[in-house]
Structures are given as C-alpha cells and as structure tokens.
Amino acid sequence: MTIHCFTSATFTYLDRARVLARSIRHFHPDWMIWLCLSDIEPDGFEFDPTAEPFDRIVRITELGIANASAWMFRHDIVELCTAVKGSMLSYLLEHGEPVVYLDPDIALFAPLDDVVRLLESNSVVLTPHVLSPEPTLHGVLDNELGSLRHGTYNLGFLAVRPCPEGLRFAAWWKERLLQFCFDDVPNGLFTDQRWCDLAPALFDGVAILRDRGYNVASWNLSDRPIRFTADGALTAGGSLLRFFHFTKVNSVGERMLETYSGGRSEVFELLRWYRAALKADCAVGLPPGWWAYGRYASGTPIRREERLAWRARPDLWDSVGDPFLTGQAGLRAALGLPPAPA
C-alpha cells in the first residue's frame, strides 16, 4: 500500500509545505508526497520542481476544472487553496491507493500509525477540533463556538480510502467545493470545513480519530498539554505527539498558544523549532505577499467586493471571458460597481 499524501499551498506557504514534506518523508519514507500549487511564479523567482522535497507537483490549472479562470476569480486565497482539495483528492484516488491530506502549516513528530490502521477498515478519517468540553467560558467561546462556526472537524487533516464509500465521499466533496467553498459563516459555509460536518450522516465508515496526539493546535492545546518524557518523546495530553498544526506562527498564533499553554513553555520549544525550520526552507527571492491570482493581469490587486460581486453573477461567468484579463475598470463596469477608489 503506497499512501499518497498531498498538501495545498501558494508560494507564500512554500516554506511551510517544504517543512511538512520533509517531516512526512522522515516518518513515512514510502509515502508519495504531492503539492497542489495554486500559484504562478513571479518573474525572477527560481522554482525548480526537481529540487523540491515533493515527489510531484500539480498546478491548479492541471486539475481539469471547467472555466478555470472564472471559477478561480470567485475565490480568495484561502477559499481557493481549500476548494482545490476536493478535485485533487479525486484525482489522487484514481491511483487506487489511500490518500492523506495535510495542511502546509503542519509538521509530523511521529508516524501516523493510527491513520494507517483506520484506513484499513474505514472510508474516511477525520480529526475533530476539540475532544472534550471546555472548562472555561473563554474556552467555550473560542473553541466550542469556534467549532460550531467553522466546523466540527479540522480539515487540516483528512484521509480517504478508495473503497466505494470513500469514493462516494470524495465525489460529493469535490462537487460541493467546486460550487460552495466560501468563507460565509453567517450562511453556514466555511470553505471546505463545514461541509464535513455532514460526512458522518451521509456516508458509512467515517472514522473520527480522537487520539490526542493528532492535529494538536492552539484551539485544543489546553486539553492536550505538551510534555517531554525523560526518554526524549514528545507527548500531547499524554499521547505521543503525532502532528502539530502551526497556524499563523508569526503573529496571532503565538498569542493563542500563550493563552492556552497553561503557563507552560514546552509548546514554545516546538514553535522555536518550527520557525528555525521555516527559515532554513524559506522561498528565497519571493516578493512578500505574492499570489498570482490576487491581481488582474495588469497587476492591479483584486478587491474582495469584486470577487463577491462576480460570485453573485453566474450569468456573466461564460460571457465576460477571463475576468483576470478583463481588468478592474472593465469588470467593475460589467458588474455594476462604481469605479474603484484611487
């Protein structure tokens, strides 16, 4: 059994994706590691796929999405990187082997043995955001309500087996993400994640992995404190730490870790390691904030209101042509928006 493991990123997260890939390789040298890349390199930035720690790289434009430009324009960077996951999952399942997805800002610290085991007899494996009731009001508001808003399961991790039920799940998820992968919490949508709240009801064999060592992050850290054993093992809530989800490491993330670290400092030793690893794998020469699909072809940044207005006009998706090429002035006019402020 060769497991295919993929992540989804743009160039600004290339450093994270590289660190993830190396950590996967370290513990699962036999897995095939894929990067789904929703970006185009800027001029002057050297990107050599053969020198990268991924076995294969698939660009968004290779996924066979119909009317791709019109579709991409409807999504911001997070929405797009999550929306492609459904298509990439289906594509990889065609190899006839199980597929694991991991967010680029994750790193492995031990092999994912329980995932491999669960895949032997289940169709889908999910990890919940939180595993036990929050003891403090602050925790309820942040983490339990957070789960109700953003999804019970954290889709920084997903595993699917190519059995009939797994394929049915993958086909369903792909379709939903092609149509409804948006950050619209008041309307019950949060990218790819809230959709999976339905999975245990719609499909058989959906395993919920509740071992505390999997998908540890600031939102569940208070329940899974990081400790180091005398023999040199890393543990989370008493279980072996399998993978940690380092969201927003340079800013808000550190504060969230501080809030939920219970006054202990071990989690910052993980953070220190991660930052050093990112530095060693940084994308040299990449302009800060680069994303090819964040701008019109002219270079003008795309505004969120333009995306939202475009999203609301399916009648225009086939007639306007490539919205990236149309340009801001032309598109705003077509959408009935006033000219952009200077």
Next chain:
Amino acid sequence: MVPVDVVYHDLARQLFDERFYRQTYASRIGTSDPFEHFMAGGWRAGLNPNAYFDTGRYLEANPDVAAAGANPLLHFLINGATEGRSSVRRPRQTARSRILAARSPSERAKDYESAHDRRTPLVRDAVMRVFSDAARRFPAGLVVAASHDRYRQSLGGVQLVIVEEEQAFNAQGFTYLHLAPAAPGPLLADLETSPAAFSITLNGADVGVIELDILLDAIRDANQSWSRRRLIVHHFMSHAPERLARIAEAIGPERPIVWTHDFFTLCPSFALLRNDVAFCGGPPPDSAVCGICAYGADRRLHMSRLRAFFEEHSPDVLSPSQAALDVWLARGAMPHTSARVLPLARLGFDEPRPRLSELDGPLRIAFVGAPVAHKGWDSFEWLSHRHYDDPSYTFYHFGAWSEPVRGVRYVSASVQANGRSAMVDALAGAGIDVVVQWTLCHETFSYATIEALAAGCFVLARRDSGNVRRHLEAAGTDHGMLLAGDVELQALFASHEISERARRPRARGTIRYSVGTAEVLLSAMAA
C-alpha cells in the same frame, strides 16, 4: 484633599525604578527626568517602568487599555491590580522569550571570533628551548592539561581546579603544560576551519601560541627528559578530539584522564539545558526531543567525534561528584577504563556561634552568583518583588555583575584564584541568613552551595539540582532545606516559616579545596 490623579501619579512614581530606567534606556532618555520621560511617552514606546512590569505585555493582554490610549502603569494602579490583570513578567514568560531566542552553537560560533588568539605562533627553536628549560626546572614528569579557555583570564570552577592542580604538580617538580584552544568557540573545533594551534601556559606562565605539529615534536623529543607523562582533558570545548588524540599518542603509553566537570561529553549544551531553559537529562540523540532542541542538530556529529576518542583511548574518568557521574554513566555509555568521584572541595563545620541577625531586624536573604535565568535569578527576583513591602525580609545579590532590581541590594563579590574565601567572607560579613540556591541546572559540583554553607547561611535549594542536594543532605537540616519548586519556595516566604527556621544558631565552616587531578596522580606517578 489631594486630587485623585495626583495620588495615582505619586503611586506610579513609587513603583517607578529610576535607576533601572536610566540603566536600561540610557541612550533614549538623554537628560530627561526618567519618570517624566516614561509618563510623557516612554510607555508608548514600550519602555518598562521597572524590571517586573512589562508595558508591552500589559497592553497586549488588555487590548481595551491599548485602544483607550491609557497609560498602562496608571491603569494597573487604578483598575488593573484589583481586577487581577496580569502585569508582571513571570518566570514562565521569560522562559518563552529565552526559548524563542535560543540559537544553535553553530550559529553562535561567529560571536567568538574576537576571542581568538591571533599572536604569531612560536618558531620551532623557541618551542624546543621552552621545553628544555621546563625540563630542567621541573624534571619529575610532564602533565599536559587541556581545557576550554586560558584559565588565568577567567573565573569559574574548572579554571580554579586547574590553578590548584598546577601548583600541586609544580610543587612536586612536575611540569604542567596547559593547552587552551587558539580559536575558542561553543563546539568541538572544526578540523577544516580551525587552526591546529594552542594558547600555551607552561608552569603558570603564558608562553604564547604553539602549533600542533611543533608541539607533538617537542613532546616526543622530551620523552627522554620526562619519564612520567600524562594527558588530562578537563574540557573538550573548542578542541578537536582528533588532535588531542594525537597528543595522547605522543605522550603515551598511559591512558588519558577525562573530567566530567559538566555534560559537554554528552551534548554541546554542556549544562544539558534543552533550548536554554530546562534540564533535559540527555535523552538519546535521535530522540524527538533532541530533534526540536536548538542543540540537537550539532549533537550528532559532536557525539560521534567524542565517541571515537573514548573508543580509541578508553580514558580514566574523573567526576566532581556522584551526582554528575550518575548522569554521565546513565546517559553517555562512552567506553572508559575507570570512573571515580573526586570532589573539588570539602566542607567541614566549626563550632556554632551566635550570628548578628539572630537578635533583631529583617531576615537577610541572598542570591549568589550570575543573575541569569538558568541559575534561578527569575525566581529570586519574583520573591523580592512579592515581598518588597515586607519588613521582615531584605534581599541581597552577591556576584561579579549586577542586574538592577528595585529592592535588591547588590554587593560586588567574586572568587579569584588568590582570594578563594572572597564570597564566604562577603556573605558572612553581611550577616546573610538565607541563600536561595535556585539553579535550574543539574549541578556537577556547586562551589556556590558550599560557600553559602561555609558562611553559615541557611540554604534553600530544589531537590532536582544535582550535587547541590548532596551538599545539603550532607550538611543536615540545620543548614538547609530541599524544596520541590517555586510554589514551595513562595509558600515558605509567604508564611514566614523561613524566618523561624533560619534564625537558629548555625555553625560556619571551612572549605578545603582539592588539588584536582594531582590528588590521584601524584601518588600513582610516584609508584
């Protein structure tokens, strides 16, 4: 009736530590009055009013205060303290910043460049002359000792042992040749990039720099002059074990002696402080914990090079305490022929005598040594802050350099090779009752502890502090107390139980310093 804002302004002035502010922000305040500078806008720039109130953290933790543009110190005084808002930079918070700032030894190596000995190496003839002169003056034998620095230029336990043993060997007519690395650094010397040369001290006199090949020739030539010869490695840092191996061969045939003054032979983090904050005990180098430690990447090569030396030479190992040897044997598994404990000093108690502060006045509590986190400074600073207004305690710091803290009286004191009783005298002279020995390290010997005991102080220490515990256990419950950690320490002071315990009459002591390797080697070599 005094206006409210004046009351709070005055309170803020009381909490404000002018000396701290001047010292910390000298370049920014110029001739301004420090307090006015802070109140007028220093706080906006993130400057702290004293060593324990963290302006930035307060605003970060209380965004409503930041949004209102309020002076955080005033806000804390008016609302924050009663609302339980966090203001103080607690030890765990400084642990976080120490962790995030930790760098691997490879990265830190650049910082050592200014310490390199750039003197021109001695020519061959000069070296030969120096050797033959030494052989004439000290003909009984040759002892070659390697350590990590030029011991006569720095303070420290290892350096003091070297001075003692050098004198003992010379007194018996043995030549003592000391090798310091010409290019000091935090790791083993890189064979490709480091000079194969040493800063040499011969029989207590600085000779200059000698290159390895010339040194080897000089040693081999001198084998007729000195029939008894031995290599002692006090410390491997900045040396290449491969080069020391060649010296061992040239000296031959006796096995080298290797000391475990610290745990450098287990890890480049010589105090086994994982990420500069926590004693890790030395888990296996391929463990996940080593994987996330700033020292982990350098550790693998470090261990394989040292293992090669130990495998080739199977040295006699000397350890300054059983506590150190136990860790070394449990975690190192380095091949060796023998391993024994040789304490660096012994403490004997005299008759008890009444002490100055037994009679009256606040209990005098001291921190001894470098005011750094891994020696427990944070916990002491916390105590002094917590009990700042408590008339039953006064706090002191005895050390070679100070870290200004309001409420802690600094006394400059340090031990030099010719004034070994300096610290004991300072502590006794000031009538110190209690020493808080809160090292986070697993101490391999701890002179500081026996100095405190010799000065008649009551020593508080953590149970998990290596040989500190053995010193206290040997001294008995009249002289000290072992605690589990910060909570017990704070409770002891909050309850004032410490005053009762520390006031009982206690004997002072006398410290007899060992002559290091000379203690075992002189008799062996005489045989």
